[in-house]
Amino acid sequence: MIELPEEFYREEVRSGHTVTASTKKIWAVELELLSEFDRVCRECGLPYYADQGTLLGTVRHGGFIPWDDDIDLIMFRKDYDRLIHECGDKFKDPFFLQTAYSEKDYFRGHAQLRKSDTCAAIPSEAYNSKINQGMFLDIFVMDNIPDNEDDLKKEIDELNAYHDVMTILTQRDIKGSALTKLRCKYGILKRRLKYGNVASVYRKTEEVVKAVPDTGLVDKLLFWHDVKSVKKIRSEWYDKTVWLDFENTKLPAPFMYDEVLKAQFGKDYMTPIKGTAFHPDLIIDTERSYKEVLGK
Incomplete structure (x- = not known):
């Protein structure tokens, strides 16, 4: 204390x-x-x-x-x-x-x-x-x-896809059309069957962000879910x-x-x-x- x-x-x-x-x-x-x-x-x-x-x-x-x-x-x-x-x-x-x-x-x-x-x-x-x-x-x-908008958008889209997989794996109260939509988006059902648990999917998100070379710019990519939220911090x-x-x-x-x-x-x-x-x-x-x- x-x-x-x-x-x-x-x-x-x-x-x-x-x-x-x-x-x-x-x-x-x-x-x-x-x-x-x-x-x-x-x-x-x-x-x-x-x-x-x-x-x-x-x-x-x-x-x-x-x-x-x-x-x-x-x-x-x-x-x-x-x-x-x-x-x-x-x-x-x-x-x-x-x-x-x-x-x-x-x-x-x-x-x-x-x-x-x-x-x-x-x-x-x-x-x-x-x-x-x-x-x-x-x-x-x-x-x-990434130091250009196109690459940044691609990266965030990929991260969001994995985020949706983890949502399916954890939010068991999601039902009906919302669940169907999530499963269809980005071929999520296949990814779920492939990775199986949250930790393994989360590890894939870390692989995505770690693959970006040093551009001198950083931010919280695993927190933001859209390009406009990303701040270009040096x-x-x-x-x-x-x-x-x-x-x-x-x-x-x-x-x-x-x-x-x-x-x-x-x-x-x-x-x-x-x-x-x-x-x-x-x-x-x-x-x-x-x-x-x-x-x-």
Whole structure:
């Protein structure tokens, strides 16, 4: 357990937004997850960086965006692969590194570090999925991206085809025309019979992204499902690391974080645009395990 001062848990107004005491409890669990992730990465010598809303919150607010509720981190492919294949067993209970290789039926395009004695369940998965549904932080991976639109579109189309295969293999509640459509698309039924399980299909997606040569451009190809979402992030922006204040700790960021944030959010990223939490519909409990909450 990390130690947070009593005042951290109090309701307060940040940037004109009321951060409730219940949100503070969520943030506290996220900081626990971050502390455990940082411990393992230091032990294994793995660099990582704040990403997306967490990078924006770090730079603009010195912590969480007031209306956000999670932590996003990112790693280069070689470091990410070491994390999931060599260091996953270093996380101490109740923490669990969730990947397509560590848990059957999990196939998001990134890893998640879960805290198993809490709950953060997506309603559509809550009762028909057997995966760990503890509170989590996201661990994204940067892969090389093609430097022309045609090749990028071909790659994303192929990745989406494999994603549909994994959907069929895991979402057993899909019925009727929706299932038929998925099975027909890209010859999915044949692929399902060929690969058989989620991990083997997920491995094919990794082969696709790893086949792209170094173009100097990177992004989260296994997370995005359309060309327009892909941001052309220059890998050189991460050549050095700076440590920035984040709540009661510090987070590593690319030394050219200004360029990264402009690519992700636009040149006016320092102007807050009040929104809702990224996961507004989650079934969240900071004190009870997902098994207890969901009756598993």
